[in-house]
Amino acid sequence: MGLLSYFSVISHDEAERLHLATREQRLEDDADCIKMVQQREALKKIAKAEKIKIQNRKRQRSKRQCDQAQKExxxxxxxxxxxxPRQLFKEDAAKNRDVRGQKHEHKATDAKxxxxxxxxxxxxxxxxxxxxxxxxxxxxxxxxxxxxxxxxxxxxxxxxxxxxxxxxxxxxxxxxxxxxxxKQVAVTSKEEKRAWTAVVGVTAAGNVLPMQIVMKGGSQHSLPSSNSLDYAESKELGLLFGLNAKNYWSNIPLLEEYLKKIVTPHFSMQKQRLGYPEDQECVVLLDCWLVHRSEEF
CATH class of the missing domain: 1.10.10 (Arc Repressor Mutant, subunit A)
Known part of the structure; x- marks a missing residue:
């Protein structure tokens, strides 16, 4: 028994009639779908109009209540x-002025x-x-x-x-x-800001080294005062404050100071703690800043 035995054999005319009937059914289904969409859109418009009416009624009722309260x-x-009250002050001041001179062309109106x-x-x-x-x-x-x-x-x-x-x-x-x-709060009435750079170092063990704070300026007056709040605590933690006359970014002298006063002492302390010789080599990984790619560096 072949595969075609499962299908009935029809003539060409019967196939044509079946195709026309199927096409008419599809057209009817499409028309029904279009009608349903139109009805749905009409219902949405009716609901929207009803919502606007309710809002208008609430607004009018609130206005009537306000008017009634003002009458009472x-x-x-x-x-x-x-x-x-500025308009009232101006009117009171105008009463004491000399009546001579140019007359007012416009009458005072109430504030809206x-x-x-x-x-x-x-x-x-x-x-x-x-x-x-x-x-x-x-x-x-x-x-x-x-x-x-x-x-x-x-x-x-x-x-x-x-x-x-x-x-x-x-x-x-x-x-x-x-x-x-x-997570973030906008600051108001704090337009004046001071930008600075924090050079942060982290060891392979996950310990954070003291930071170097780089500020723009040419004298010590650009740095935090020794009398400022928590300044003594910051120095005890090892924070290093540096100046850059051009901007608030790190440069070669500041980087050398950071390596000399923060990184090198840390390496020496770790060598002594672990029993390594003083000539033990150490590795420093730096971000690719412009100063790190200069010929001077």
Missing amino acids: DPSNAKTAELSC LNNWVNPLLWQQIVNAGHEAGPQLSPTEIVKILKARNLQNFSKLTPQVLGCYIERPLNNNGSCTFEVEGS
Whole structure:
């Protein structure tokens, strides 16, 4: 019995009819798929429109609550104006001026934008930030503020508050807040920096040798003062401070000083500890810095 015995034999006309039927079925299936996709997209549009309606209703309800609160307490009706008192100072000063001279062409208008760093408002934001926890979620902070003082913080949004959270919350420039456990924290209000190079040596046993600190400068005034904090401890640990007049990188004299005062004493101590002769050869592996590839080196 051959392999073809498992298949039925049909004529050419039957094969053509079967092909047409299969093609029509594929077209119907494709049409159904297209229809399902269109229905799915229509449902997405309906859901999106409904979401926008809900957000608009919430926004309108919040505005009505704010307006009602302002009617009940007129003293808080102009938060923007009270948070920007400069215009009021200018108006008071204008009252004492000579009435003669050119008249004002434009009348004074009330402030429209709130000054959230005004001490009267900022302290409330700081307190809400402490209550919100270390995550400092803008949404949570805004929710707390509106629950406590809807009149003054009705126009505050999480997006606006997020710009202020990146700055120190205590508003004195001495601290930076970040999520607990972050690997890197951006430093604010610390624009002046001092670059320097640390020459680090590690032995084959895994011990770290004292570092050489290279700073740019032409005199000892460019180095840390002997009266600075922990300076005595750094000298006890064997730290070596060096100067480079051109930049803060190591050069030939500094490298020679590092080998003479740090590497060579370490080799001598290890030879004495292990009982090796003084002429025992030692190996130093150096990174391929430019100074190490110079003709002078």
